[in-house]
Amino acid sequence: VEKPTREEEQNFRYLRDLVANAQKSRIFLTAFELGLFTALGDENKTSAEVAAAIGCDERATDRLMNALCTIGLLRKQDGLFSNTPFTAKYLVRGKPQYLAGYQHFVHLWQTWSTLTDAVRRGRSVVRREPPADADEEWTEAFIAAMHWFAKSRAPALVSMLDLSGVKRVLDIGGGSGAYSMAFVRAKDDLRATVFDLPKVISLTKRYLEAEGAPDRIELVGGNFHTSDFGEGFDLALLSAIIHSNSPQQNRDLVKKVAKALNPGGRIVIQDFIVNEDRTGPPFAAIFALNMLVATEAGDTYTESEVRSWLEEAGFSEIQRQDTPFETTLIIGRKPGV
Numbered sequence: 001v002e003k004p005t006r007e008e009e010q011n012f013r014y015l016r017d018l019v020a021n022a023q024k025s026r027i028f029l030t031a032f033e034l035g036l037f038t039a040l041g042d043e044n045k046t047s048a049e050v051a052a053a054i055g056c057d058e059r060a061t062d063r064l065m066n067a068l069c070t071i072g073l074l075r076k077q078d079g080l081f082s083n084t085p086f087t088a089k090y091l092v093r094g095k096p097q098y099l100a101g102y103q104h105f106v107h108l109w110q111t112w113s114t115l116t117d118a119v120r121r122g123r124s125v126v127r128r129e130p131p132a133d134a135d136e137e138w139t140e141a142f143i144a145a146m147h148w149f150a151k152s153r154a155p156a157l158v159s160m161l162d163l164s165g166v167k168r169v170l171d172i173g174g175g176s177g178a179y180s181m182a183f184v185r186a187k188d189d190l191r192a193t194v195f196d197l198p199k200v201i202s203l204t205k206r207y208l209e210a211e212g213a214p215d216r217i218e219l220v221g222g223n224f225h226t227s228d229f230g231e232g233f234d235l236a237l238l239s240a241i242i243h244s245n246s247p248q249q250n251r252d253l254v255k256k257v258a259k260a261l262n263p264g265g266r267i268v269i270q271d272f273i274v275n276e277d278r279t280g281p282p283f284a285a286i287f288a289l290n291m292l293v294a295t296e297a298g299d300t301y302t303e304s305e306v307r308s309w310l311e312e313a314g315f316s317e318i319q320r321q322d323t324p325f326e327t328t329l330i331i332g333r334k335p336g337v
């Protein structure tokens with residue numbers, strides 16, 4: 001039998017690592033899902049004590065905890081386990097910096113497991129489409145995950161925009177309100193409206209209170225496919241929205257946004273925009289599958305697709321700006337001033 005070449009040997013290792021990484025991911029997600037880091041808190045404990053606290057099998061919990069040591073998420077000394085300084089700070093429920101949003105990735109694993117069937121069928125095989133028909137637990141984890149990314153990105157995104165003359169911002173699918181908070185903090189005479197599903201708006205209220213947001217943010221519950229946005233806005237933000245929709249839904253949405261804007265107003269779309277051949281950038285290309293497994297018609301889109309929707313809705317001066325965080329802004333102006 002022919003001996004593998006050096007390059008082939010490297011590819012064998014690459015494939016082996018791909019599979020092993022999936023196993024490591026699962027180890028972390030299971031520990032998170034079971035509240036294992038929380039059960040340890042700031043203490044040293046035996047695996048039997050942790051198993052009792054999380055209601056799991058002793059031997060299996062012990063093996064899981066050993067593997068968590070192997071991947072650097074726990075420590076073990078003299079038979080006692082402890083969190084690392086990092087996991088104690090971020091993965092223990094009740095700590096101020098707890099990363100609650102990882103529960104969203106626990107849910108995503110379930111949808112990603114249906115990829116084979118979704119490819120056969122051409123769309124999600126999961127019965128319910130989130131967030132519209134997701135339960136409270138799913139929605140809370142989803143918004144927590146979105147908030148984690150948004151709160152650090154929002155001030156940077158807002159600083160990339162010219163806000164002169166902008167008095168009213170419409171934040172469509174605004175989620176936790178992180179972007180609206182950044183807008184109102186950037187300019188004293190600016191008011192923002194977060195528009196989101198009614199069940200999300202009650203969470204938005206909590207995030208605004210927790211972050212001590214200025215009172216210049218209005219909350220409106222509705223469905224962006226069917227509700228009217230009103231009018232008089234100078235800027236409309238659609239951040240991480242177009243990837244949930246089909247091209248036709250996006251055409252309709254962009255037209256509604258045009259109606260809601262004042263003449264001269266701008267639409268700002270932030271999303272993971274794929275290159276024209278759709279093989280990169282890596283996050284955007286892979287995210288297309290995230291939307292395939294979870295939605296009827298969501299996808300990641302190319303710049304020329306988004307441009308065509310904006311042109312069709314009458315926007316001009318369409319520009320593209322890449323952000324430092326793997327997203328792209330596509331900005332258009334409503335003619336008139």
Ligand SMILES: C[S@@+](CC[C@H](N)C(=O)[O-])C[C@H]1O[C@@H](n2cnc3c(N)ncnc32)[C@H](O)[C@@H]1O
Nearest residue numbers: 131146150173174175196197200223224239240
């Ligand atoms: C991926 S999150 C983005 C949140 C935020 N804009 C950001 O960039 O972090 C999508 C948001 O759109 C909202 N959403 C989804 N479908 C909606 C609909 N039909 N009507 C209104 N909001 C919707 C979700 O509840 C969620 O807050």
